[in-house]
Amino acid sequence: MNKYNPPRMNPSSLRSRFATRFLRTLSKINAQKPTSSSSPTEIFRRYRRIKAAADKSMAYSVRSRRTWSRAMLWKLRTRPCGRRSVKTSTIIKSREARKTRHEKQNKNTTTTTTTTTGEDGVVFGVEADELRELVPGGEAMDLYNLLDETAHYIKCLTTQVQVMKKIADFYSP
Amino acid sequence: MLHRLESLESCNYNGMDVAVLERQAARLKWQQQNYVVQNNNLVELCASSMPQFQGLIGSNIGSGQMVQLKRPEVFLGSGDFQEFVNFPVAGAEFGDSEKLDLVPPEAAADYCISRTSSCQMTALNTSVMKEEREDMVLEKMESTTGSGRESFNKRKPEAVADHKGKNKRIKGEGESEVKTKCSTEISRNSSKENSKASEVQKLDYIHVRARRGQATDSHSLAERARREKISMKMKCLQDLVPGCNKITGKAGMLDEIINYVQSLQRQVEFLSMKIAALNSSVQFNVENLPMKEFPAYVANFPAAAKLPAMAGLPYFQLNPLQKESVNCMLNESILPAQTATEGIASASVSISEQSLSSSSMTQLQPFSTWNMDPQGSSSNLTVIFHSSSIVRVEYIRIWHLIRYTPDTDTS
Numbered sequence: 001m002n003k004y005n006p007p008r009m010n011p012s013s014l015r016s017r018f019a020t021r022f023l024r025t026l027s028k029i030n031a032q033k034p035t036s037s038s039s040p041t042e043i044f045r046r047y048r049r050i051k052a053a054a055d056k057s058m059a060y061s062v063r064s065r066r067t068w069s070r071a072m073l074w075k076l077r078t079r080p081c082g083r084r085s086v087k088t089s090t091i092i093k094s095r096e097a098r099k100t101r102h103e104k105q106n107k108n109t110t111t112t113t114t115t116t117t118g119e120d121g122v123v124f125g126v127e128a129d130e131l132r133e134l135v136p137g138g139e140a141m142d143l144y145n146l147l148d149e150t151a152h153y154i155k156c157l158t159t160q161v162q163v164m165k166k167i168a169d170f171y172s173p
Numbered sequence: 174m175l176h177r178l179e180s181l182e183s184c185n186y187n188g189m190d191v192a193v194l195e196r197q198a199a200r201l202k203w204q205q206q207n208y209v210v211q212n213n214n215l216v217e218l219c220a221s222s223m224p225q226f227q228g229l230i231g232s233n234i235g236s237g238q239m240v241q242l243k244r245p246e247v248f249l250g251s252g253d254f255q256e257f258v259n260f261p262v263a264g265a266e267f268g269d270s271e272k273l274d275l276v277p278p279e280a281a282a283d284y285c286i287s288r289t290s291s292c293q294m295t296a297l298n299t300s301v302m303k304e305e306r307e308d309m310v311l312e313k314m315e316s317t318t319g320s321g322r323e324s325f326n327k328r329k330p331e332a333v334a335d336h337k338g339k340n341k342r343i344k345g346e347g348e349s350e351v352k353t354k355c356s357t358e359i360s361r362n363s364s365k366e367n368s369k370a371s372e373v374q375k376l377d378y379i380h381v382r383a384r385r386g387q388a389t390d391s392h393s394l395a396e397r398a399r400r401e402k403i404s405m406k407m408k409c410l411q412d413l414v415p416g417c418n419k420i421t422g423k424a425g426m427l428d429e430i431i432n433y434v435q436s437l438q439r440q441v442e443f444l445s446m447k448i449a450a451l452n453s454s455v456q457f458n459v460e461n462l463p464m465k466e467f468p469a470y471v472a473n474f475p476a477a478a479k480l481p482a483m484a485g486l487p488y489f490q491l492n493p494l495q496k497e498s499v500n501c502m503l504n505e506s507i508l509p510a511q512t513a514t515e516g517i518a519s520a521s522v523s524i525s526e527q528s529l530s531s532s533s534m535t536q537l538q539p540f541s542t543w544n545m546d547p548q549g550s551s552s553n554l555t556v557i558f559h560s561s562s563i564v565r566v567e568y569i570r571i572w573h574l575i576r577y578t579p580d581t582d583t584s
Contacts, residue, residue, distance in 0.1 A: 026448070047449035054445055127427035134434045144399065147406040150430060154413050157437040164444035171451040 014061055014156065019163045021057035026167075029053060052076060058160050068149045071137025 010016065029049055056076050062069035131146060132138035135153050138146050387393070407426055411417045414433045420426055 043446075043450050047446045050449045051442060051445040054441060127424060127431060130431050131427065131434070134431060134438070144403055144406060147403065147410060150434065151406070151410050151413055154410075154430075154434060154437065157434070157441065161437060161440045161444065164441065164448065168444050168447045168451060171448070 015159050015163060017061035018058050018156075018159060021060055022054055022163065023167075025053035025057055026050065052079075054160060054164060058156055062152075062156060066149060066152050067137045067141065067145070068135050068153050075136060 029046065055072055059069040059072040059076070064070045064073065128143055128146065131150060132141070135146065135150050138149060141149065404423075407423060410430055411420075411426060414430055417426060417429050420429055
């Protein structure tokens with residue numbers, strides 16, 4: 001009899017790390033929520049938590065090797081979980097504003113140097129800003145690093161989508 | 174003239190002398206072939222070069238000829254002269270114009286040769302760094318004689334501004350053919366071919382070559398290097414983003430990338446919404462619900478739908494349900510006292526719950542024969558999981574599914 005050995009996945013790959021964490025968090029979320037939760041608001045709330053869990057587990061899988069993961073983790077940690085931390089959020093926002101202002105100054109200096117010399121700055125001006133908004137932590141990066149982070153972010157997003165799709169498909173056969 | 178040069182070459186000097194000798198020889202050869210006017214000077218040069226090779230100086234070699242040599246070649250600009258200060262200094266005074274003052278004659282001669290041969294030897298993709306020189310002397314094979322020739326061949330050009338300490342190194346190649354190619358390529362109109370050095374050695378370094386007529390100061394060279402790095406990155410991104418092969422141009426590419434990232438993020442949102450809606454079914458009491466099978470329930474969730482706005486209602490559940498005629502029956506039998514929308518939503522989750530439970534029942538048996546993860550991580554999962562055995566089993570199954578799908582990522 002031939003024994004079928006399924007292809008072994010690398011246990012330390014990004015996909016397995018993310019899947020482990022996400023499943024763990026999902027189970028926690030399932031354990032916490034009340035049983036009779038089928039109202040839209042309840043589902044919406046759960047959706048938010050699941051989305052945050054997905055982002056968090058993805059960021060933890062990358063383990064702050066990347067700027068975007070660090071930024072995402074920071075954002076998730078300081079995000080107001082509920083209504084209690086409004087005050088802290090304002091404090092954090094001011095701190096953040098100061099930080100981004102400072103970073104924007106740096107960015108402006110770099111962008112001014114680049115725009116003077118080539119057409120790069122002009123071409124990439126609008127799109128680069130959009131990309132910066134999309135990629136977490138992209139506000140304070142020059143174009144080369146931004147593209148680098150975008151590449152890694154795209155890779156991680158595709159992994160995330162694949163795993164979540166499998167989970168969702170499994171639950172709805 | 175040539176035989177005289179060869180006689181020079183065959184002289185038995187030490188390494189450095191021969192290096193200078195060879196460089197001068199090549200330069201003279203090149204000069205001879207290109208500049209008819211300069212014959213007198215060349216002759217003088219030959220005559221004067223001989224006694225001076227002993228002392229590794231050549232000040233009037235440089236001064237007289239530099240100006241003429243500067244003209245046709247690719248002129249890398251004033252800033253580049255700074256690097257050549259690193260070259261072993263001969264120590265002679267050098268009274269030529271502008272920045273050549275900073276460059277010792279031997280270095281200037283090197284630079285001359287490098288510039289000249291850079292014009293011609295584009296295919297060779299050569300250059301030197303000072304630190305490499307000794308290594309390359311040992312490495313590079315030479316068909317011709319003398320260690321000096323090796324160093325000469327290494328000096329085959331292409332220097333790029335070592336701007337602000339950034340090392341834009343350019344590896345040297347193609348030694349033995351250098352001399353022969355020198356003559357053949359001189360006649361070629363190489364200024365246009367000088368454009369971009371191929372990035373053969375894929376270090377972190379970007380090879381930049383100054384084009385004819387372009388500014389060659391350090392700033393623009395650095396700018397050009399940066400731009401090439403960015404274009405390399407764009408090419409990598411083009412491989413990542415599907416459907417980007419036809420798009421040329423940075424702006425279109427960036428738009429494509431932005432769209433792709435947005436669509437991926439929306440997919441994540443949609444899937445998390447889906448999981449949120451489906452997960453609520455897990456909490457239902459399994460015993461109360463009849464074990465019916467609804468095979469054709471789901472399948473049609475628009476997985477790639479772009480959601481313009483995530484409303485509170487999981488609207489995607491409505492679509493397949495509208496096609497199902499069983500809904501009313503389900504509503505009545507399972508969830509009697511609810512509003513229409515809620516009923517549909519709960520009916521959907523109940524359907525999924527039933528299918529889930531039914532599928533789980535059938536799938537319990539194979540699990541016993543399973544190979545669990547040797548690391549025991551899945552066993553950890555079971556500990557943390559919900560107490561319901563069915564849920565636990567389902568999570569194990571998911572883990573199995575995910576584990577045994579072909580993995581495409583590498584990190």
